[in-house]
Amino acid sequence: MTDYSPTDPAGPVRADIVLPCLDEAEALPRVLARVPEGWRALVVDNGSTDGSADIARSLGATVVHEPRRGFGSACHAGLLAAEAEYVCFCDCDGSLDPALLPGFVRRIADGESDLVLGRRRPTTRGAWPPHARAGNLALSRMLRRRTGLRLHDLGPMRAVRRDALLALDLTDRRSGYPLQMVVRASDAGLRVTETDVPYLPRTGRSKVTGTWLGTWHAVRDMRAVLRQPETRTARGVRAEATR
Template identity: 65%
Template sequence: MDEMTGASVDVVLPCLNERGALPWVLSRIPAGYRAIVVDNGSSDGSAELAATLGAIVVREERRGFGAAAHAGLLAATAEFVAFCDCDGSLDPSLLPGLLAPVMAGATDLMLGSRQPQRGSWPLHARIANIVLAWRLRRLTGENVTDLGPMRVGRRTKLLSLNLVDRRSGYPLEMFLKASRAGWAIAEMPVPYAPRTGRSKVTGTIRGTVTAVRDMSRQLKSAAALAADPASGPVRARTGSEEQV
């Protein structure tokens, strides 16, 4: 627990013009959790509103999901850190369920696997996600179906990954490096609702193309490492067996 704030979990909420969603999102933060809203250059007063609603506000001028997410991770001081979108599509009140296996030591990184509700996930983004998950299963052997933004891990372990991507590839880099480090990775289904306001990433075709481009760099690098015997162990799972 963070002795300065009493928070056991810091919730990182990357934010770019999410004023309409902030009241609901912050009202759903569980007791004992601290909201860290990372303002990524909002022009709608999101940062000021978040502060009045009790959140810690961090400003990250460098645009990019990864830049905002990592700034929040660096600002966190609690033992556990959760990540969640700030647009109302994901419910932070579900975080204790994702956290429990991590606290128990059964899982190192818990991912929220998005279960779309009507109108929440454009077809082009859903197809891109299915293809990505398929490639990740083949590359890492991890039983992953979605690389969604809701996730939980221990702060010190997350920092040890030395994440460098500051764009859309940040969640993928976290997953790939965690897998390569031998972390226990699991996922749990979470409802995925239509976002509040206009989407800036996967809700648009341009945003999806940008995300695919950023993630392709991570996949290319990971594939090269997997093909190099000198680069270290690569896990491959077949059924319930694990080989190194």
Template identity: 60%
Template sequence: MDHVDVVLPCLDEAAALPGVLAALPAGYRAIVVDNGSTDGSPEIAAAHGATVVHEPRRGYGAAVHTGLERAGTEIVCFLDADGSLDPGELPELVAPVAGGLARLAVGRRVPVGRGVWPWHARAGNLVLATILRRRGLHVSDIAPMRAARRVDLLELGVRDRAFGYPLELLLRAAAARWPVVELDVAYRPRTAGTRSKVSGSVRGTLRAVRDMAGVLR
């Protein structure tokens, strides 16, 4: 692929953005979707060459969908902006999509050290992955790092605009019988000064589970 747009939903990730953007492979172009940051994240992203889009509606799904709409490449990637995932691994996810082996490629997080993935977040992820496997999609992670063709994602019609977005995406992919490839990706400690909006606290995890339960209903 000559170019691939990478959507990075962003809420107060000023400390992590320089490193994340610098690590993007050649030809991978960042679209940072700012979701109401107060720490200067949009200005830092722009200074490091990213296209910055502002999404006033709070929610992971709102930011991701706005970035998808703004993307202009055939294949689009999605990546957390907190430094926990390595942008250098994105081409490995793009390859099966570009080669026609998958409609969706997702990253299965493999922690690189103790304490990277708190127990409450792992437990919630396990429950949701079990539900997905029962519905015919054999994945073990709810995929914060993924790649797919832009037109496919738009046609899939994911509606959730909060933390339920990743689960709804996978449920709809399963219902549509998409071939999905899951590949191991390193899951590292977040950049100092950042905090996960989901796994950083029990409260955040419960909020995400609530949103995802709404998707299941």
């Protein structure tokens, strides 16, 4: 049986957590209540019209405004605003539990991994729509052919050292950002691992994979990432890591 307990017996770890946000007023109170104690929540408002930014601010989060639309734009704005040694990413729709992230960071701090991804495990039949699951499966197979990584999911919940991520020089500002992070990390020789996390039905309507069209756009963006050649930056990071 999978243990989803957020308890960290090795002691506290600290990180900044990036929460990309577009009209998530309904989910924000529950999500921010689950942010680990002592962590800074960076809610990146990507053009919300439902008062999300004001709600986040009233609940103690740091609000970053990113007017350029796109999941990657929001994530990268949060990365640039982060200051902690470790940075985590998590959806802001209530489908994932930020309280689990200390375990991710501990694995990096203990030298077990460099980039830890959450493998989504749906808790109910409707948590992960069939079209979104199919798109994720196809991309996982393409990623395996491109990098050799045997990952099952390219989900948005993850943790990494901030400096290591900045060194990868990510350029995608759309749906391909999470995949580009994994591809360039692999090209740079960073250790990429995954761990099971419960996946709950999201609060509200999905902006990316809630429809077939949204899934198609996401897969299109990610396929473009997989066609990119290894970058000089990634080669440099790998050389530095092996010294």
